[in-house]
Amino acid sequence: MTRTIDSLTPEDGKDWLKSAARAGYAARGLxxxxxxxxxxxxxFASGEAMDTKDAIEVIAGSGFGVVLLVVMVLALAAFAVWRLIQVVMDVDRHGTGAKGLFVRAGLLISxxxxxxxxxxxxxLLLGSASDGGGGGKSGVIAYAYEQGYGVWVTYLIAAGMAAAAIAHVVKAAKAGFEKYMxxxxxxxxxxKPVCQFGLTARALTFVVLAGLLATGAAGYSSGDTPGLDAALQEIAGWSFGWLFLSLTGLGLIAFGVYSIAEAIYRRITIPNVPDVG
Structure with missing residues (x-):
């Protein structure tokens, strides 16, 4: 039986948002x-570590690149919107205390x-990506350096990365993700152990990246701050770096599995929005 617009309920909108959020978690996992x-x-072989933009380029270069890019654009945008909903509506009930505001600030950055x-x-879909990538974060940081306060912005981001690392370690140790799944x-x-391993590996990349940002803040003149790929390359340069990099790679795969598990099993609650019409 065909349903008219008038027959649709608020729950239909919630179902759409829930599906969009799950698609976003799946996109992050991929x-x-x-x-x-x-x-x-x-x-174990010649080659360079990748960051998330490089991963998007791999998807773009696959056999169904255009179709997959369209799906990724929609899913990642939906995930960004879901993060904003988590922040504004506090759907996970983090509250307005110091800890809650800290978590919600992290969700906003995400x-x-x-x-x-x-x-x-x-x-990439429109064929207008530059060779260097660009991206929102680099653009903001570049502008901050042009205005003369880029060093402090970089220190602030480094502190945020370090805090995110701590949050990921705590979540992994306590398996805090289980109450939402x-x-x-x-x-x-x-x-459970796969998710814990993935969160720990992600925390390691945050720690390394925070260190790179903090130690090099004064030297970034054009916003060319390091990303995930730089953190992974730094790990590769350690003593027994191949071992740490391989474990981190496996850990990031586990983090991808964790994200896909969230897409499938996460409890997603959309609060009622008051009718102001």
Missing amino acids: VFLIVGYFSFRAA AFSYGGLALYATT AIPEDRRWLL
Whole structure:
């Protein structure tokens, strides 16, 4: 039976938002599966580690590149919107205390990050991406350096990265993600340690990136601050770097699995929006 517009309920809108959020988690998972795979491969063979933009370029160059890019643009944009909903509506009930505001600030940064990635995928789709990539974060930082306060912005971002690392480690150690997910008991024994490993690996990249940002802040004159690929290359340069890089690559693959698990099992609650019409 065909439903008219008048017959649609608010729940229909919620279902659409929930589906969009799940698509966003899946898109994030795909990106990190690619980044993790190439990082692991780089540990044992010639090649360079990748960042999230490089992963989008890999998707663009695949056999169904245009179709996949369209899907990625929509899914990443939906994920960015979902992050904003999490911040504004506090759907996970983090509250307005110091800890809650800290978590919501991190979600806001995530919203801008994945929104920028969706924008970058759009430029690839339209054939207008530059060789250097660009991106929202670099543009903001470049502007800050031009205005004379870029060093402090870079220090602030480095502090945010360090805080995010701590949050990821705590979430991994306490398996805090479980209260937001309905993982079937017969799969929990496998998914729980995989998710914990993925979160820990992601934390490591945040720590390294924070260090790179903090130590080099005074030297960035054009906003050319390091990204995830630089953090992975730094890890490769350590003693036994191949081992650390391979483990980090596997960990980022695990983080991709964690994101896909969120797409499937996360409890997504959309609050009622008051009718102001």
